[in-house]
Amino acid sequence: MHTNPASPLLQLDDIKIAYGGIQAVKGVSLELYKGEMVCLIGANGAGKTTTLNAISGTLGVASGSITYDGEDIGAMPTHKRLRKGIALVPEGRGIFTRLTVEENLRMGAYIRNDTAGIEADLERVYTMLPRVKERLAQVAGTLSGGEQQMVAIGRALLSQPKLLLLDEPSMGLAPLVVEKIFEVVQTVKDEGVTILLVEQNANLALEFAQRGYVMESGKLTLTGTGKELLADPKVRAAYLGE
Amino acid sequence: METLLQQIVNGLVVGSVYALVALGYTMVYGILGLINFAHGEVVMIGALTALQTLLILMGVAPDMAPLLKLAIAVLVAMPVCMILGFLMERLAYRRLRGAPRLAPLITAIGMSFLLQTLAMIIWGRNYHTFPQLISTAPMQPIPGVFVTPVQVAIVIVSALVMAGLILLVTKTRLGRAMRATAENHRVAALMGVDTNAIIALTFVIGAGLAAVAGVMFASNYGIAHYAMGFMPGLKAFTAAVLGGIGNLGGAMLGGIVLGLVEAVGAGYIETMTFGFLNSSYQDIFAFVILGIVLIFRPTGLLGERVSDRA
Numbered sequence: 001m002h003t004n005p006a007s008p009l010l011q012l013d014d015i016k017i018a019y020g021g022i023q024a025v026k027g028v029s030l031e032l033y034k035g036e037m038v039c040l041i042g043a044n045g046a047g048k049t050t051t052l053n054a055i056s057g058t059l060g061v062a063s064g065s066i067t068y069d070g071e072d073i074g075a076m077p078t079h080k081r082l083r084k085g086i087a088l089v090p091e092g093r094g095i096f097t098r099l100t101v102e103e104n105l106r107m108g109a110y111i112r113n114d115t116a117g118i119e120a121d122l123e124r125v126y127t128m129l130p131r132v133k134e135r136l137a138q139v140a141g142t143l144s145g146g147e148q149q150m151v152a153i154g155r156a157l158l159s160q161p162k163l164l165l166l167d168e169p170s171m172g173l174a175p176l177v178v179e180k181i182f183e184v185v186q187t188v189k190d191e192g193v194t195i196l197l198v199e200q201n202a203n204l205a206l207e208f209a210q211r212g213y214v215m216e217s218g219k220l221t222l223t224g225t226g227k228e229l230l231a232d233p234k235v236r237a238a239y240l241g242e
Numbered sequence: 243m244e245t246l247l248q249q250i251v252n253g254l255v256v257g258s259v260y261a262l263v264a265l266g267y268t269m270v271y272g273i274l275g276l277i278n279f280a281h282g283e284v285v286m287i288g289a290l291t292a293l294q295t296l297l298i299l300m301g302v303a304p305d306m307a308p309l310l311k312l313a314i315a316v317l318v319a320m321p322v323c324m325i326l327g328f329l330m331e332r333l334a335y336r337r338l339r340g341a342p343r344l345a346p347l348i349t350a351i352g353m354s355f356l357l358q359t360l361a362m363i364i365w366g367r368n369y370h371t372f373p374q375l376i377s378t379a380p381m382q383p384i385p386g387v388f389v390t391p392v393q394v395a396i397v398i399v400s401a402l403v404m405a406g407l408i409l410l411v412t413k414t415r416l417g418r419a420m421r422a423t424a425e426n427h428r429v430a431a432l433m434g435v436d437t438n439a440i441i442a443l444t445f446v447i448g449a450g451l452a453a454v455a456g457v458m459f460a461s462n463y464g465i466a467h468y469a470m471g472f473m474p475g476l477k478a479f480t481a482a483v484l485g486g487i488g489n490l491g492g493a494m495l496g497g498i499v500l501g502l503v504e505a506v507g508a509g510y511i512e513t514m515t516f517g518f519l520n521s522s523y524q525d526i527f528a529f530v531i532l533g534i535v536l537i538f539r540p541t542g543l544l545g546e547r548v549s550d551r552a
Binding site: 047056057058077078079082087088090094096098099103106107108110111155159235 | 415419420421422425426428429430431432433434435436437
């Protein structure tokens with residue numbers, strides 16, 4: 001199924017996650033190879049966000065293992081996982097609303113010490129997201145949803161991730177803005193960053209991703225290339241509104 | 243007129259000490275949503291540690307310059323209080339991070355009793371004379387208005403310490419991480435911030451400020467004892483609420499305003515009540531203010547967004 005014979009960059013092996021008395025993820029196994037863009041689609045409450053949170057470390061797993069770059073990271077705290085190259089753009093963007101736009105972006109580079117490199121990467125983010133540059137001194141809470149999403153993605157890129165986890169980047173945004181954001185995601189992918197994308201907008205996600213997984217009530221029920229899933233009658237019925 | 247000016251001077255002095263202590267309350271509240279009621283006791287531990295250091299210094303090096311002695315005393319009291327702040331967080335509050343809000347609050351009150359009792363065991367129940375190492379001989383910059391060198395030193399040192407803190411919080415990478423953590427622990431961790439370390443550091447900085455404040459209180463009044471932290475602690479908490487809890491500028495403003503109201507009030511309370519109450523009832527003002535603020539402007543003078551953390 002996958003073209004890359006090397007060992008995966010990320011491997012989830014039968015992870016189970018429970019919180020608030022609910023078993024949100026009931027044994028998920030998946031793998032991601034370097035340079036891939038893979039999407040995870042499914043209905044609200046299927047456990048997609050929970051899975052991403054477990055990979056980034058903001059939620060612990062009850063059982064199963066998470067292997068990243070050959071290392072078991074299941075017990076590693078979130079801030080150390082970022083240093084290993086795993087960045088999450090959280091659901092709802094997670095902007096620091098009381099910090100300025102520039103401060104938000106610089107928080108993305110918190111783990112770095114190479115001043116010149118940070119400045120260069122900031123410039124790169126500004127060229128990718130020109131609307132962000134006009135608002136650097138503004139308190140980030142005053143930005144529109146689309147602008148906040150761009151800041152959130154730009155901020156994640158400043159940590160120089162190897163694996164970028166995107167949680168519903170299109171949520172609540174106008175189609176034009178979504179298009180712009182996916183252009184940026186495509187650029188990032190083309191630069192060799194591995195991407196795991198969670199989306200409710202299955203059509204959009206499957207169009208961009210090489211492979212996809214379908215998640216239902218805490219389990220992966222289907223997997224295939226983006227094209228295969230787009231053509232799958234079950235997927236079309238359940239997630240593409242046909 | 244002279245009474246008013248004199249009380250304004252006194253108010254500024256006490257107010258700047260309140261402000262230093264209020265910063266400790268407000269920083270911890272900003273980052274954890276916790277009112278650390280034991281913070282006043284850190285002020286007391288700072289004062290008594292400084293006193294102990296001074297007594298030892300006077301024994302071993304009686305000829306040392308008084309200012310140098312005082313500086314050494316502060317430099318001993320600060321790390322002692324910082325370690326105390328670190329231990330409080332690490333041993334008590336961190337374990338209660340996810341607990342219902344009442345649990346850490348009650349723990350903080352328990353911590354306050356614990357520290358007072360500990361200080362009582364070490365230093366006894368008596369009032370100790372705190373050596374006056376900076377001259378308390380009053381100067382008269384304006385006829386009829388008295389200012390002592392201690393008071394001048396207190397205002398200058400507080401202003402410098404507060405300016406330093408503002409720079410740290412607004413201009414440095416560490417300060418940015420502190421503000422980010424205060425707003426959202428989880429996302430700050432996603433940026434690579436070790437939020438536990440930042441929270442511990444917040445306690446440590448607050449405790450360092452409290453140590454300085456403790457030495458100031460003791461120097462100003464010439465007295466130190468095991469329960470001296472309680473009332474200034476409550477007043478500084480009031481100052482933090484008055485300014486808008488969680489807001490650094492608010493804590494500073496609240497401290498100064500509270501000091502002024504209290505001092506000016508104390509100057510006139512006898513006239514206002516036709517001799518019924520004298521200036522030893524000045525504590526009334528702080529708590530009347532607390533009541534008024536909580537009723538009419540619960541967010542404080544500069545505060546916003548209390549609702550999103552309550």
